[in-house]
Amino acid sequence: MKGLFSxxxxxxxxxxxxxxxxxxxxxxxxxxxxxxxLFNPFKIPIQIKARLEKxxxxxxxxxxxxxxxxxxxxxxxxVIAASFTDSIEFIKSGYSVYIPKFSLDAYAYVFxxxxxxxxxxxxxxxxxxxxxxxxxxxTLAAYALSIKEMPGNKLLNGIFVFTMLFAAGMxxxxxxxxxxxxxDTFWALIIPPVINVYNILLMRNYMTTIPKSLxxxxxxxxGGHIRVFFEVVLPMSVPIIATTTMMSFVLKWNSYMDILxxxxxxxxxxxxxxxxxxDLLSNMGAMGEDETIISKYVVQSATIVTTxxxxxxxFPFLQRYFTKGLTSGAVKG
Amino acid sequence: MKSRKPLFIFLYFVALFALFIGGIFIxxxxxxxxxxxxxxxxxxxxxxxxxxxxxxxxxxxxIYFDGYITSLNKESGDTDYYGVNSYKxxxxxxxxxVSTRRLDKLKGLGFFRYGKGxxxxxxxxxxxxxxxxxxxxxxxxxxxxxxxxxxxxxxxxPAEVRKNNKFSVRYHDLTNESYDYTxxxxxxxxxxxxxxxxxxELIDFSLIDSISFKLDGSVSGVxxxxxxxxxxxxxxxxxxxxxxxxxxxxxxxxxxxxxxTNTFIGYIVYSQRISPILISFFVTLGVLLLTCLYFLIxxxxxxxxxxxxxxxxLWKYRAVYVILLxxxxxxxxxxxxxxxWLSSAFMEYDxxxxxxxxxxxxxxxxxxxxxxxxxxxxxxxxxxxxxxxIRIVSNLPFILFLALVINSMKRKKVKTVFQSxxxxxxxxxxVAVGGLFYSLLNSESGLINRLFSITTDWYHVSEPxxxxxxxxxxxxxxxxxxxxxxxxxxxxxxxxxxxxxIDGCGPVRQAFTVTLPGIxxxxxxxxxxxxxxxxxxxxDQIYAMVNGQxxxxxxxxxDVVGRIAFTSLRDGNFGSATAIGLIQGVIxxxxxxxxxRIVKKSDNEGII
Numbered sequence: 001m002k003g004l005f006s007x008x009x010x011x012x013x014x015x016x017x018x019x020x021x022x023x024x025x026x027x028x029x030x031x032x033x034x035x036x037x038l039f040n041p042f043k044i045p046i047q048i049k050a051r052l053e054k055x056x057x058x059x060x061x062x063x064x065x066x067x068x069x070x071x072x073x074x075x076x077x078x079v080i081a082a083s084f085t086d087s088i089e090f091i092k093s094g095y096s097v098y099i100p101k102f103s104l105d106a107y108a109y110v111f112x113x114x115x116x117x118x119x120x121x122x123x124x125x126x127x128x129x130x131x132x133x134x135x136x137x138x139t140l141a142a143y144a145l146s147i148k149e150m151p152g153n154k155l156l157n158g159i160f161v162f163t164m165l166f167a168a169g170m171x172x173x174x175x176x177x178x179x180x181x182x183x184d185t186f187w188a189l190i191i192p193p194v195i196n197v198y199n200i201l202l203m204r205n206y207m208t209t210i211p212k213s214l215x216x217x218x219x220x221x222x223g224g225h226i227r228v229f230f231e232v233v234l235p236m237s238v239p240i241i242a243t244t245t246m247m248s249f250v251l252k253w254n255s256y257m258d259i260l261x262x263x264x265x266x267x268x269x270x271x272x273x274x275x276x277x278x279d280l281l282s283n284m285g286a287m288g289e290d291e292t293i294i295s296k297y298v299v300q301s302a303t304i305v306t307t308x309x310x311x312x313x314x315f316p317f318l319q320r321y322f323t324k325g326l327t328s329g330a331v332k333g
Numbered sequence: 334m335k336s337r338k339p340l341f342i343f344l345y346f347v348a349l350f351a352l353f354i355g356g357i358f359i360x361x362x363x364x365x366x367x368x369x370x371x372x373x374x375x376x377x378x379x380x381x382x383x384x385x386x387x388x389x390x391x392x393x394x395x396i397y398f399d400g401y402i403t404s405l406n407k408e409s410g411d412t413d414y415y416g417v418n419s420y421k422x423x424x425x426x427x428x429x430x431v432s433t434r435r436l437d438k439l440k441g442l443g444f445f446r447y448g449k450g451x452x453x454x455x456x457x458x459x460x461x462x463x464x465x466x467x468x469x470x471x472x473x474x475x476x477x478x479x480x481x482x483x484x485x486x487x488x489x490x491p492a493e494v495r496k497n498n499k500f501s502v503r504y505h506d507l508t509n510e511s512y513d514y515t516x517x518x519x520x521x522x523x524x525x526x527x528x529x530x531x532x533x534e535l536i537d538f539s540l541i542d543s544i545s546f547k548l549d550g551s552v553s554g555v556x557x558x559x560x561x562x563x564x565x566x567x568x569x570x571x572x573x574x575x576x577x578x579x580x581x582x583x584x585x586x587x588x589x590x591x592x593x594t595n596t597f598i599g600y601i602v603y604s605q606r607i608s609p610i611l612i613s614f615f616v617t618l619g620v621l622l623l624t625c626l627y628f629l630i631x632x633x634x635x636x637x638x639x640x641x642x643x644x645x646x647l648w649k650y651r652a653v654y655v656i657l658l659x660x661x662x663x664x665x666x667x668x669x670x671x672x673x674w675l676s677s678a679f680m681e682y683d684x685x686x687x688x689x690x691x692x693x694x695x696x697x698x699x700x701x702x703x704x705x706x707x708x709x710x711x712x713x714x715x716x717x718x719x720x721x722x723i724r725i726v727s728n729l730p731f732i733l734f735l736a737l738v739i740n741s742m743k744r745k746k747v748k749t750v751f752q753s754x755x756x757x758x759x760x761x762x763x764v765a766v767g768g769l770f771y772s773l774l775n776s777e778s779g780l781i782n783r784l785f786s787i788t789t790d791w792y793h794v795s796e797p798x799x800x801x802x803x804x805x806x807x808x809x810x811x812x813x814x815x816x817x818x819x820x821x822x823x824x825x826x827x828x829x830x831x832x833x834x835i836d837g838c839g840p841v842r843q844a845f846t847v848t849l850p851g852i853x854x855x856x857x858x859x860x861x862x863x864x865x866x867x868x869x870x871x872x873d874q875i876y877a878m879v880n881g882q883x884x885x886x887x888x889x890x891x892d893v894v895g896r897i898a899f900t901s902l903r904d905g906n907f908g909s910a911t912a913i914g915l916i917q918g919v920i921x922x923x924x925x926x927x928x929x930r931i932v933k934k935s936d937n938e939g940i941i
Contacts, residue, residue: 038841053839064738065751072754075769075808076761078780082772095772095780141660144653151646156657158339163668166922169914170898171907172674173667178684180666195663226652254762257873261902274764281880301772304765311760316753 016097027063034060083107083301087294106302109294116303118269119276123307126189126272127252134194135245139237142203143229164197174261186270188262193252199244206240207233250311277303345624349617354676356613370433370445371418373545375426380540394427395420402431409440426542435681443535443597450528450602454520461520463532467502467556467598468516488536488585488594502599505567506554528553528604533578535597545577548603552576556599569599576601678912684905697912709892713913717893721867724803725860728810733856735811736818737844755812763877766805770878774801795889798879802891805878806871817859818852825851858932865928868921870895 034056036042037049044052078095086103093100110116144150145157173192174183182188210233218228234241256274263270271279280300381388381397388394402415409415418430436445446453446460453460471490504519505512514522523530529550552574557567558581570577580595628634637643647654678697701710735755742748758766773780774791791797825848833843849856872895879891894917901910 038839057840065742065747068735068738069751069754072757072808072812075773076757078772079765079769097780137660137663140656144657147650147653150650150653151643154339155342156661158343159661160664162343163664165925166918167668168671168675169911169918170895171901171910171914172671172677174902175674175677175907176667176671191663192667195660195667197664197668200660224652225650226656250760254760254764255873256762256764256877260876260899274762277764277768278877278880297772300768304761304768307765308761312757315756315760 027067030056030060030063079301080305082298083305085298087298090295090298091293105294106298107306109299110302110306115268115271116273116276116280119271119273120306122189122269122271123253123273124310126186127249129190130193130252131245131249133190134196134199134248135241137194138196138200138244138248139203139234139241140229142200142207143233145200146204146207146233147225148208160197160200164201170261177262183262184264184267184270189258189270189272192262193255193258196244196248196251199248202244203237203240207237210236246314249314253307253311273303273307277307349621350672352620353613353617354673356616357610357676358679359613370436370546372431372433374429374431375542375544376429376540377542378422378425378427381427384540391420391422391427394422394429398427398429405439409438411435411438414439443533446532447529450523450530453530453532454523460530460532463534464520464600465516468519469501486587488587488592490583490585502556502558504554504602505557507571508553512557523554523602528602530600530602532600533597535578536594539595541580541595543577543579544597545575548574548576548601550574550603552601552603554602556601558599568597569601571601574603675911675915677908678915680908682907682911684907697909698916700909701912701916710913712889713892713894713897716890717870717917718867720799720802720870720891720893721863723799724806725863725867727803728807728814729856729860731807732811732814733818733849736815736822737848739815740819740822740848741840741844752812755815758809758811759813761809763809763874766809766874767878767880770801770805795891798890802871802874802878806874814859818855821852821855822848854935857935861928861932865924866921867924868894868917872896872899 037044037052037056074097078097081097081099082090082095083106084099084102084104085106086101087105089101089103141160145153145160147153150156177183177188177192182191214232214236215228218232223231254274256272256278259271259275277300280303281296376394376398381394385397388397398420399417402417405415406412414434416432416434418432420430421428433439436447439445446463448460452458454464455461503512504514504522506514506522531548535544552571555567555569555571555576557569568579568581570579578597578599580597583594583596583598585592585594679695701707739748739752739755742751761769771779771792791801829847829851830843833847838846870893872893875891875893875895876899894913897913898910901907
């Protein structure tokens, strides 16, 4: 780790940088003061101590939340800002928190560029298909595995769980895909990812916590297992199904490794958007459509922002399911 | 009484799998397809004594011939392409039994070519051209031979071999004793059925009387020499599946001077047996069926399984089995089927040969642990483990901290907004995160470098990367990981907090004395889970964050197991990558099992 400590000379620290350094020092002083007050080595009387604690606590908490929020948002904001920046300005000044000169050039480029649009289309198609398919397949499998009285249940569970213990690895999987003849085709992007044993296990664990009485009530009413599933288990498992569907969606939308391994390098029509972004930096020229100079970094930022949009849209709707879904069945009590 | 049945069943299937994989190798024999051939090379005693007077008996011949073999190996590029199994002698010959591996790679003798008939004669292949040449009585122009003392000679065969040696190579079809095929008829006959062709051109063997070998397959035809004199003499003798090659005298020129050479030239057409994979599969199936039968009949399972009760039970659940089917099918296809290809770790895998590629046993594994690539292997495994370990250890405090902060927030709206903010990074892809970190850290336009005027080039130096990878994992995964802990914190009894408050604990103190101990169980569970996944490198993180060129520069810290898989798929050495992946998988499996045991012992439910 020596490199970390041999920083360059702080010659031309910008004013903003200086401000941040000063703020950091203030923060450290604050924390030291807080700690001192807490542990009270100077024996300040209790009432004053309590009051000081309260004030410091409130300030501290607010500051903390602000700092943490910035920590999460800032890197993203920088990229968003860069995407709206005029390229010439960007080449001069680099990444920053504010937008030196607003411009939609990058977005114009993005939405006119065939490769990017094709990538977006592919991503949408692939993700939609995989999410729907895997939701269905995995939920059904989870239900089947959750029925403890079914003969062979233990064996079947074992078969599924074993694949989480031991995986054959990337190379054998690619070789199988070649053998199946789906290498370098659209099918290779949508068929293998459908099965996700982690999701199945999550759902199975959740389903086993559904009270038996409900299931039995349905059986008494003359229902078979399928009816139990649709009338009792499915409605009650909505949180976990929503969670795993969303996890599937995010995973597939963000994946680029499948293109890397399953598609031949020259076959660019199959690329999904993430791979296009990766490729963007190496292959993009410096000229825009109408001879305007456009920076590939700005375009990359614009594309990244575009890929984030669907997720940001879906996210608020499903957020309330996460906590409930992820944790029932995982934590005892 | 703990039931050990699942363990036995598991071991049984492992054994069955091993049998299948092993069977592929066992039943595939020393087949020429693998490039293995054992040749009996007969050298005439008087001739070799003329060449090197020290060779007077078998022992001195051994020394002489060993040196010769060494030079051939050196020429061919690998120390075990040629080997000598044994030496014998009879009245006028010394006989060395030479074993070869990778006939197609041998150099220094001339060469062998072998392959399926259909691809051998396909248009525009070098093999089809070779065949054309000798049919017309020509052979290749220049042949380079290297001798054991390091010297080399180039033989030039004139386009048409000298008149008094003019020959052409025809095909003797042994199945119907036919000698008169045209070129097209030959190629059609050979190419149409599942035949293999072994073509050889071995140059300048003044000392060698004959070369014999066995082919494991039935010979359907051989080449023979048709000389201008009109007689058909074959330099290939076939006896069952024993082949003996006799030399042909050809004139060549070496540096302008005419030289007589003893040449072995021609081709053999033979057909293959049933695929060893099929044989192995049926044998394994047979074993499985036999054990099932045994249990059915002798252990009385027949009564249970085929009883009306069980059948009724199965019927009752028929719908459930049906809905399980698609996922089971996919599981077998994409999780279990690849396991068969794990056998490629023991082969020099070739895309064309597939699973029938040459068996080399544990050569890759030896390479990993011993000689050549040890430094590289050490670095790969060390990096994988270190990166995971540093990530786990350094991220935990921060994740817990975030969980504490979120848990202690009272106002609902602020809490939801803040938690949502913390989850935003989770939704970004590693490609996007790579771009983000680049925007912050790159040496020219990166924000941090510009603000603080740091001139260090973080990105292209090895050392910071362990920290960078940890940091990016933290930033991306913090919100998501914290959820589990927050949920755990919700279950802590309120009264404990009351008690702490009464005792005068501020919020910070409470966190340390009530909250953290309260979720200790969850934390341990997560930790054990994470550590058991230590061998899993997050290669999509690494590949996305480090663009191609830098990857080479920062190899010291960032080279991980996944990289081997990646480069191997580009370069084609599948076998070694599978071997490394196999090691990774086995270690990971053992770790998970241990972790699960530990978790079970502490009264929790276990992950599995």
